Amino acid sequence: MLDDKTREDEIKTALATVERLNAYVATGQSLDRLSRICAVQENEIQEFMAGAVVRGDRHSTVFYQYREPLARIRDYLDTLAALDDDAAYAVTPTFQRVQSLIAQAHQGNIIVAITGAWGIGKSQAARYYAATHPRRYNQPGAVHVPLNETENSPRQVLGKILHHLGVPAGRQSQRSMMQTVLGIFRPGDHLILDECQKIKEALEVLSALHDEAGIGITMIGNPAFSRAVWGEADDFPALASRAHRFDFPANTEADVDAWLAWHGFPPGLDTRQRAAFEREAIRIGTSGKSWGGLRALSHATRMFQTAYTGTLLTAENLNSFIAMSKKGGLTPRKSA
Known part of the structure; x- marks a missing residue:
């Protein structure tokens, strides 16, 4: 006892x-x-x-x-x-801006759409916000819901939201699931929906959820999400009219500088090589392409240093490594 x-x-x-x-x-x-x-x-x-x-x-x-x-x-x-501890967040200007936008949506109970290029840190910032403002059983807060292509109907999206609220969806109808969701959310809660470009026609449920739940919603997606809602087709007028959209077409040079300050230069480089590496990092990090952004820089530096121990990660090798990765090969040039 x-x-x-x-x-x-x-x-x-x-x-x-x-x-x-x-x-x-x-x-x-x-x-x-x-x-x-x-x-x-x-x-x-x-x-x-x-x-x-x-x-x-x-x-x-x-x-x-x-x-x-x-x-x-x-x-x-x-x-x-x-x-x-080994994967801390690089606090870039874009990261801080996304954090601020989510906070505004949370505090103002509004819908904010954050769109932009791949790999600029949108999802990372969303996860960080949810981790630092979590929804608890006895306290309202944010919940981050990553979506995927299987959520292709409003009912499936509602089921995914319930799952991340810790509530089994069961075999309820769409309307019953909506009532369950509405019964769980409280004033002060905030819903962050990530990878919104993957749910297509199910986007229609989001404006209804905002209207009935009375909570703020942050929607995050890549350019395909932006085209689906705000493109010429005008397929989701209710959502387009309610959401305040902020677009980030690419990381900035200031983002790359902040990432380099946090991550540090690869070891063993001399001053000339460090300057060349910074130029190449800025080119890749600000490209706005699917193979660019800070995510590409992080993955490339980590994978190169793991796969090619003892080889300097110079600007030339970084460029070669990313180019070969896009083609399905991983054979970098050797440094002199």
Whole structure:
């Protein structure tokens, strides 16, 4: 039998884990993956998110059924935190601007659309905002929902939103699912929908959700999303008229400078090589193409240094590596 002090310490630890769990789910992470890795039933995770630990009798054995599954979840979140230490966010001007726009949508309960080129950091900024303003069982906040091509109907989009709110969708009708979503959202909540270009005709549900839920929505997508809603076809007039759109056609030179300051230059380069590398990084980072942006720079530098240990990552090798990657090959030129 545990003494009162030990019991209270365990309860505090459990509640802290639940807070971290809510923050994790708010960033759009998969409950399925968490359930598999931690060997905890998905419905049990949903109970934790809904505050089951708080509702339990703290002086009975009911609370202690949560100890082992919560410990496994805590270990997994600790592991992710350790990995994230090596993948911190480069705070670029574009990153800060996207953060500000999401905050405006959240605070003003409006629809904001953030569109732009691939790899400029839109999704990264969205996940960061959700992680730092998470929706919890006892407190409103943001939830980040990454979409994919399988969500090709309003009902499937609503089901995905429910999934990331920690609520099973079941076999409900579209209208029933909408009522469930509306019953969950509270004043002060915010919905961030990412990769909106992938849901096509299901976009029609978003304006209705905003009207009925009374919460702000941030929509994020690439140029295909922009063309679908604001292009000549005018297929989604209700959404186009409600959303405040902000377009980021490419990263800026200031973004690349901030990324270089955060990431650092590849080791072993002399002054001339560093200057050449910066020029090449700016060219790639500000291209606005699918193979460019800060994401391409990050992937290329990491993959090159892993695959070609001992070879200097010069501007020439960076350019060659990205060019060969686009063609399906990974054979960079050797530095002198």
